[in-house]
Amino acid sequence: MTEAAPHVPVLLQPILDAVAPLSGTWIDGTMGAGGYSRALLEAGASHLIGLDRDPLAHDMAAAWGAPYGDRLQTVKTVFSRMDEVATGVDGVVLDLGVSSMQLDRADRGFSFLRDGPLDMRMGDDGLTAADIVNDAPEGMLADILHRYGEERAARRIARAIIRTRTETPFVSTLQLAETVAANLPRPKPGQSHPATRSFQAIRIAVNDEFGELAEGLQAAERALAPGGWLAVVTFHSVEDRAVKRFLAARSDAGGGGSRHLPERAARAPAFEVVGKAIGPTEAEVAANPRARSARLRVARRTDAPAGTVTRRELGLPEAVISKGMS
Ligand SMILES: C[S@@+](CC[C@H](N)C(=O)[O-])C[C@H]1O[C@@H](n2cnc3c(N)ncnc32)[C@H](O)[C@@H]1O
Structure with missing residues (x-):
């Protein structure tokens, strides 16, 4: 279909290990080539809702998704809106950033090595x-x-x-x-x-990637049922730090609060953090260099009401971009 190499899923096995035994309805907020979605369906999810802002991901799902029938539902939207698509779900996975297909296709304009239109939109x-x-x-x-x-x-x-x-x-x-x-x-x-x-x-x-991350984590909190799993894979230290801070703010891990999150600890925790951040093995990096900087964080939703955090609390910088700029 394209000149691009297929996207190799990153840290997939650690996700499956962390959330086993897998069941119920899951949201894959970053469906991409469907690597995670397929694996979740094969590992026991009864239903999988695949979201992606990129029409290419949906074209691909039309091909790989057929064997799953109505166990697979796909929606073209941003993951910050996932709770408008479904709530009470058993798990949410996010695998941030661009896919290999998006990077490798010159016509998407992401690459400084291949000439293409200056686009860079994932959607x-x-x-x-x-x-x-x-x-x-x-x-x-x-x-x-x-x-x-x-x-x-x-x-x-x-x-x-x-x-x-x-x-x-x-x-x-x-x-x-x-x-x-x-x-x-x-x-x-x-x-x-x-x-x-x-x-x-x-x-x-x-792509307002930092805004999407801040809003997406909160949308996941609203979408998850008590006991539901959240698994997030990041590729940049700023994003990993934001996920870490989010989970600290929304779980007990914050202890008595912190300089960044002073008033959070008094609230009932919405998540329990599961284990430490997980990186790739040497074998995974050797097989897929893109995995080098990947970090996985996993948490489990409690039955406490969903709350809010700000982008500033997560340490995500903001540059204001307005329409009709000049
Ligand atoms: C790293 S790839 C995911 C690959 C996927 N896990 C797999 O195994 O094939 C990231 C995908 O998420 C999509 N994406 C990134 N940010 C998004 C957002 N805020 N909302 C919806 N989709 C997003 C991109 O278009 C891309 O297809």
Whole structure:
């Protein structure tokens, strides 16, 4: 179907081990190529609700899902809205970020190595990367690069983008990658491509990934039945820290509260944390280098009422992006 290699599910076996024996209705909030969804159905879930914002994931599910009949339901939506699709579920899994198919397909515009339209949307609506790069004021661009990409040269790169776009608007990934690279030192052997941090930052902005994570964790809390499982796989330390803080805030693990979460401990815990964060084995990293930075955290829902946490409490930075930017 595509030139892309199939997506290899990451940390799948540790999830299955943690939640065994598996039963009932599960939500896979990031269906992708269906690696988790299929495994959950095979391991004993009676029903699986697969969510994904990307139409490609749904095209793929139409092919792999047929044998499961009405045990599989798919909905094209964002996972921050999962509790509008179902509540009282027995488990929720989230596997954050982009899939290999999305990264590898030049026409999706995620890659600084393959030329494609400057898009970067996981779904099919909202602002594209080109909208942001061509329209955002310099300060907003610098904020995005700094807060979402931890790019130290954010101001220099933002200035260079503004200079370039007044001559020629950005339309392609390589055009942006070249502008970024031209304003950073040449990488030493073994260092990542100079545009890595800027592309990550713009992708996070385009897809509101940090907003989705903060809202998605709370939506999972509302969607889960007492005793239901939450399993979240992250690939960036900022996201893993947010999941850790969320679970600390919503469980007993916060103890007497903390500097970040002072008033939380007084409430009845909505989750029990199960074990510590789990990373990949050496064998998994050797077989699938994408697994290198993956972290799994698992928790179990109690019968306490669902609550709220703020993005700030989770330590997720925010760069304000508004329509009609310039
Ligand atoms: C890492 S892949 C998941 C791969 C999947 N676990 C598998 O084994 O095939 C992440 C998927 O989640 C989707 N996604 C990311 N953020 C989302 C969100 N906020 N709402 C819905 N889908 C999202 C992406 O479009 C992508 O298809």
